[in-house]
Amino acid sequence: MAHRAVHIPVVCIASIDSFTALFLSIFIAFAAFETVNADNVFSASHTATVPISAARDLRYLLYDVNPPEGFNLRRDVYIRMASLVKTLRKEGDDWVLVLPPWGRLYHWQSSNIHQMRIPWGEFFSITSLQVNVPVVEFEEFIAENGGPFIDQVLVLQNYAEGWTDGKWEEKVDERPCIDKLMYSKDKQGYYRGWFWGYEETRARNVTCISAQGHASIMSPVLQKNITATSVMLDRAETLLHDHYAGKDYWDTRRSMVFAKHLRVIGDDFRAKYLNSSDDRDFTIYSEDWTRMKAKLGSAKGGPYLGVHLRRKDFIWGHREDVPSLKGAVKKIRSLMKKHKLEKVFVATDADEEESKELRRLLPDMVRFEPSTEDLELFKDGGVAIIDQWICAHARYFIGTSVSTFSFRIHEEREILGFDPKATYNRFCGDNEKECEQPTHWKIVY
Numbered sequence: 001m002a003h004r005a006v007h008i009p010v011v012c013i014a015s016i017d018s019f020t021a022l023f024l025s026i027f028i029a030f031a032a033f034e035t036v037n038a039d040n041v042f043s044a045s046h047t048a049t050v051p052i053s054a055a056r057d058l059r060y061l062l063y064d065v066n067p068p069e070g071f072n073l074r075r076d077v078y079i080r081m082a083s084l085v086k087t088l089r090k091e092g093d094d095w096v097l098v099l100p101p102w103g104r105l106y107h108w109q110s111s112n113i114h115q116m117r118i119p120w121g122e123f124f125s126i127t128s129l130q131v132n133v134p135v136v137e138f139e140e141f142i143a144e145n146g147g148p149f150i151d152q153v154l155v156l157q158n159y160a161e162g163w164t165d166g167k168w169e170e171k172v173d174e175r176p177c178i179d180k181l182m183y184s185k186d187k188q189g190y191y192r193g194w195f196w197g198y199e200e201t202r203a204r205n206v207t208c209i210s211a212q213g214h215a216s217i218m219s220p221v222l223q224k225n226i227t228a229t230s231v232m233l234d235r236a237e238t239l240l241h242d243h244y245a246g247k248d249y250w251d252t253r254r255s256m257v258f259a260k261h262l263r264v265i266g267d268d269f270r271a272k273y274l275n276s277s278d279d280r281d282f283t284i285y286s287e288d289w290t291r292m293k294a295k296l297g298s299a300k301g302g303p304y305l306g307v308h309l310r311r312k313d314f315i316w317g318h319r320e321d322v323p324s325l326k327g328a329v330k331k332i333r334s335l336m337k338k339h340k341l342e343k344v345f346v347a348t349d350a351d352e353e354e355s356k357e358l359r360r361l362l363p364d365m366v367r368f369e370p371s372t373e374d375l376e377l378f379k380d381g382g383v384a385i386i387d388q389w390i391c392a393h394a395r396y397f398i399g400t401s402v403s404t405f406s407f408r409i410h411e412e413r414e415i416l417g418f419d420p421k422a423t424y425n426r427f428c429g430d431n432e433k434e435c436e437q438p439t440h441w442k443i444v445y
């Protein structure tokens with residue numbers, strides 16, 4: 001395998017919305033992998049055999065994300081990877097994106113339910129994703145690939161030296177691993193790793209790559225330097241969007257249609273508890289996302305205020321842009337009055353104690369509270385989607401500063417055709433001086 005450094009001049013810097021690995025240390029405790037010395041892995045990469053796909057026809061791109069990152073940040077990384085696959089396909093090879101199974105997410109804390117190896121089909125419409133870019137579930141990849149082997153893992157990392165001369169340039173180079181790797185060699189010389197809980201999965205080779213730039217910066221590396229049939233990019237969040245909020249971004253985002261069974265649960269809940277239906281609220285939805293082109297301002301929304309109130313790790317650091325419960329309730333009351341809304345739907349990850357306090361302060365709030373059976377069926381990810389779907393249909397929405405959970409609701413509302421004024425709103429911290437409101441990202445069709 002050739003290892004050639006590729007340097008690409010900088011074009012522009014896309015929006016960076018990856019979060020720092022705040023709880024990495026907690027997560028590492030869960031990861032019961034032997035770690036290996038980075039230098040050993042690096043040199044090992046030169047001795048392992050990588051099968052060469054002679055015809056360079058069908059190739060698989062797999063990816064994974066820093067373990068502590070949440071569901072909606074991961075949805076964002078999917079957009080970046082889909083963009084990379086489109087670039088790769090334009091440049092010749094028949095690349096397919098392998099969907100990383102869901103599971104073991106830090107925020108999915110419901111106990112006693114199995115939350116591992118969850119296929120994307122449980123949360124999203126696979127046929128809708130397929131219209132945008134070829135995708136396969138991981139188990140399909142195993143079947144098509146003839147076994148649970150991934151030829152090459154590239155662990156993405158920043159540059160140890162940071163930005164040289166304070167200048168930002170796009171570049172990618174094979175480099176020694178900076179951090180200890182979460183991969184270890186088995187007796188046969190293959191690499192074990194997390195691999196989404198698929199214990200039998202192995203990598204034939206693991207190498208570190210320093211990358212600074214947009215997702216498609218990896219295209220020349222994957223096309224020219226690496227000939228393996230299946231390549232996995234680990235720590236894929238290191239790469240930026242090719243063009244944040246551009247047409248390609250929105251095509252991929254629009255193709256991320258929630259699975260029908262979750263939408264149906266959300267719709268039934270709206271009808272039963274919030275007096276909301278698509279006909280009356282002008283939120284008619286088409287599962288065929290290529291036909292969803294609602295005019296901005298055409299959606300009216302159900303007669304309720306939609307709230308996303310992010311708590312837990314957002315308050316532990318006492319961030320100044322997150323309100324106290326009292327502050328949030330005061331804002332909710334004033335919005336209900338202003339918009340003449342009698343009902344409020346609250347989506348929140350508040351713990352038990354805070355949930356009780358919130359109920360005391362806001363006794364009339366409506367929440368989607370899943371039964372044990374519901375939770376077993378939909379899992380924490382499905383419940384999060386139902387919460388988002390209900391918030392997306394509210395007449396007026398307010399979310400939490402810099403939460404990707406709220407951002408995804410903004411996008412869903414943009415797709416449905418809401419007036420931006422009814423969408424791009426966030427709570428302010430109790431003592432926040434300049435409370436800048438979220439940016440309106442208009443759909444490019």
Ligand SMILES: C[C@@H]1O[C@H](OP(=O)(O)OP(=O)(O)OC[C@H]2O[C@@H](n3cnc4c(=O)[nH]c(N)nc43)[C@H](O)[C@@H]2O)[C@@H](O)[C@H](O)[C@@H]1O
Pocket residue numbers: 019022068069070071072073074107108308309310311313314347348349380381383384385387402403404405406
């Ligand atoms: C501090 C950072 O926060 C970032 O979170 P942020 O962008 O809000 O959003 P997410 O990436 O979705 O992560 C937050 C997770 O918490 C749960 N959660 C949060 N709010 C709600 C809610 O209203 N309803 C339900 N059902 N679940 C909720 C849900 O599992 C969600 O995926 C993380 O992605 C980063 O990894 C990091 O932890």
